[in-house]
Amino acid sequence: MSYVTEQLLENLREARVRKGFSQRELSARSGVPQSHISKIESGGVDIRVSSLITLARALDLELFVVPKKSVLAVKSIIRSAQGNSDVAKQMSPAYQLDDDDT
Template sequence: MHMSYDYYFVSAMPIPSPEELRPLRLKAGLTQSEVAKRAGVSQSLIARIESGKVNPRVSTLLRIYRALESYLEDELTACDIMSSPVVYVTPDTELVEATRIMWERGFSQLPVIKPETRENVGTLFDDDVLSAFIRENARASRLTVSDVMSDPLPLVPCGTKVRVVARMLSRGVPAVLVEQGMKVVGIITKSDIAKLLLKRL
């Protein structure tokens, strides 16, 4: 049986609906003409799709969405996709309490921040907790975060492009903290990048 190009894409991946085009275009701050130019189609086609007057080919719809996706990747910043506020512990937090926070929240790491200066001084990973309990046994209940924490997570300015953050995460960095005005205002993990990609599908 011969499969058309469009059928292949329908079978292989979720396709955005025509109804999603206008909200995404407005989010990107683009006019119909600008989207049309980027996608290599006519402005009138964009208008007809948005008004529901035409049911476009899947290949055409994908071309339009990829043009928007490319634009958004160039424009979105760390502050646009970060999780905020940041859940953190201090160096003096008891290890048992920090472990409880990680377990209840489902986190694999917690930033360690000095409350007086808001300085990013370390990271508590689940591996740090596990190693402490194996190494110290019963004494682990008397430890604080400062006794076992690892190096701090990297900081990026609020205006850092998402593609730069994604590149950092792809190179083994578990998470990135976002700062604005010398203050940590958010955190980005691979899950945040994944959520961004899912929104585009």
């Protein structure tokens, strides 16, 4: 499994834990079976884009594609927002797709 995939899965799991959701509760909120969430978080299956979007929405996350040249600026804005408000933590993306990741 690539570092990018591992980081994505860890970010999803951390977002779920931050929200205080069990896998079962996230399943109920997202419609993704709990057993599949478990496999996704453990890296046992490749996550589909549709599942990623569904889980992200259930966790109040927004996914977006950022041009590689803008990644550092976006990360800086997110860090700055996190420093100013605990609510800003909800804004951090689950994953940013760089041009090199395609």
